[in-house]
Amino acid sequence: MGSQEVSNADWQGKHVTVAGLGVSGIPAARVLNGLGAVVTVVNDGNDERSRAQAAELEAQGITVRLGDGATLPESTELIVTTPGWKPEKPLFAAAAEAGVPVWGDVELAWRLRGQDGREPAPWLAVTGTNGKTTTVRMLASILEAAGLRTAAVGNIGVSLLDAVLGDEKYDVLAVELSSYQLHWSPSLRAHSAAVLNLAPDHLDWHGSMAAYVADKGRIYEGNTVACVYNVADGLTEELVRMADVEEGCRAIGFTLGTPGPSQLGVVDGILVDRAFVTNRQKQAQELAEVADVNPPAPHNIANALAAAALARAFGVAPGAVRDGLRNFRPDPHRIEHVADVAGVTYIDDSKATNTHAAEASLASYDPIVWIAGGLAKGATFDELVTGCAGRLRGVVLMGADRDLIREALARHAPEVPVTDLDRTDTGAMSEAVCEAARLARPGDTVLMAPACASMDMFTNYNKRGEAFADAVRALAAESA
Template sequence: MRELKGRRVAVAGIGVSGVSAARALASLGARVTVVDGADGEPQRARAAELAADGVAARLGDATAAALPEGTELVVTSPGWRPDSPLFAAAGAAGAEVIGDVELAWRLRGPGAAPWLAVTGTNGKTTTVRMLAAILAAAGLRTAAVGNIGTPLIDVVLGEPLDVLAVELSSYQLHYAPSLRAHSAAVLNLAPDHLDWHGSMEAYAADKGRIYEGNRAACVYNAADPATETLVRKADVAEGCRAVGFTLAAPRPGELGVVEGLLVDRAFTADPHREAAELAAVADIAPPAPHIIANALAAAALARAYGVEPAAVRDGLRAFRPDPHRIAHVAEAGGVAYVDDSKATNPHAALASLTAYDPVVWIAGGLAKGADFDELVAASAGRLRAAVLLGADRALIAGALARHAPDVPVVELERTDTGAMAAAVREAARLARPGDTVLMAPACASWDMFAHYGERGDLFAAAVRDLAAGQ
């Protein structure tokens, strides 16, 4: 891949990862054209910046579907669907299509930092950031990269590091056929992005790519048999181990919880007779069940890399979650208000709901093809009431009517950003002292908000106004 001089390469997408890929390819002598269906001011500004690096850009729907003449390789940003006309044209022309993660993998130099990789329907970012904190506590030069925000290409071509903590989405894994991690984890599997993948089977298969060629450990969720199935299907290096994590007492070959302690029965000298104490549940903030599970997965990957127990403890103590992830905002009138705007699918919302009881639940948005029956059926016993907003709120309302008919439901028809303040007021009216008002939407935010961060910020602002006025 370093012999790119003079080759014609098309980059699909002019967002963060596309710009990173285009610049890297141009620096290696490739003749690069970026294509993007959007033709707004941000895209034109990025195109102007790339022109200074010798990168051409074609913007707009008509040009995005056409393969630039002579293209030998297409590097796609994660969001581009496999059935995009551009990729069909690439196939007809004999041009390979890879993703930005695959490009980063191929561009690694001799002695490059190994990758400890994480995927799953939910919990990826938290786990990767926990892992990076643990690796740093062990004195290793590391970074949390990938889908977490820092383009892998920039890191791979930058200052040398000892080991990378890499978050990978199903989109990225779909376009990364030669990736071979040192160790990898699939945290969980639940229906998500099925509109992109086409089926649950295809979605799971793309997630499972993360295990291919693992050298040390394939980490799976003992409470989610589908993740272990992916391990069994993977073609791994000789000597690679399957390592489970569980919120229960661990069996040999697992990490788990015993009397408030995180313990390791996988990476000790004799897993059948001894366990290593890694940390206390109290070292994890917040100590919600799904956050503890994330910590165990991060610890398993770090231990697979040879990190000592003391560094696991120190890293977990130092870790603080990103905003909008089960974040306590304030208390007003004896009611706690929690922002989990990052819960953008039913699986994530269920994990959040499981941490509180009783709950006034604020939910709704874009369902992305999801079904809410299982979520509501599992949570019905802890729901005081529900306040629903967003484009697909009726789907959640239907599930509540079927599985929690006695739970009061308020549906808000307004779709402006002020709807969140109205939702908080309705939730406050329905809540009683001792309750938690939990904003865990189980849906994407794009119908009403720029992103889940804006949704969470508006929720927090409304809660603070409520607390100030009590």
């Protein structure tokens, strides 16, 4: 099974172990079973939900082993893993010793393209520490504006397996890929790909920053038309230099400044292209206005430029870039305007679950009353606080690891007033919003950009964002 494309006949009787239940494991098991493979699912958990999922799969003739994700089933010829399983799992060590290959769900989808005899849709792929989902959705909007049949797939929207095996025929796919997924995707070869930015994240999974960066860089391997990188992030350009790409594949940079040749950038409030024009030395093609980007925060303009670069690499006309960006509406909880109350603007950026995302959000407003805190995931906050100290009117802290942020504020912004809420219950958000309103003055922005994960207090960042929005709306009702 070394080739990139595999026929249905190759799966008949093939013994495949699927590692993990869940959003990618269950569809993979069903697809493989439908192709004629002998499928065994192994799962660490053995809770009520897992047992219910196992019963559904077993009714289809799939073997499920709960509470034993460490042992390699006999006769296994291939493992297909869900993204969350760490590389150091004993199951993978046993597979390596037995010479059994390990694929992720993305790799499986890549190998199954063209099963129906149709020409597979090219992939325009996006990764990065922050901004992946927004960029992929912007890209899909641009491609749709160009009249192309497309979908936002991968970590979002339509599942990749559904996209490559379903009845819908796509012209091109906008694919979001995480570092987890890229780790297990050895043969993926995109038409064009972008790495938006790189900052420490998920290091507990990858083991080191170097390993994390290397997995992100896999997205460039075998690119045929363009490797899109962030001019402001030298690591992304270095990954392009290191990638083994197809002959003629180009390095295309994006920048918030004036672009050089083979770059996209911004000139006098206009997004311009100096990469996909006849004369890159002397020509620049206007694509859209900064005002066409929603919201027009600096990091979101960078997302728009990356999406535009991938679309232009696929041959999309400038007008479709403009129309696609105008049509795009961001997902909730991503620098989302909630309300204006007593002259103060309230912004929900609950999706800012790490310091890199919070830094981008904090750079978009001034002055700010910042609501922050949660689970730090091993992060430190000195650099973040140093960069935003001059913008801060005040800070409200909550959550399990708020002390780490408070200590960074004491070191680098001792003059900024801090309210430390010594509670981690979900009701803390209402108090946080009230405290922020007390600190804010007309013209200020209250920004909930926690720089931390949410699971200490909320099910996920969506629930945290909803709690913030509810508290702001309650404040507005009281002020009316």
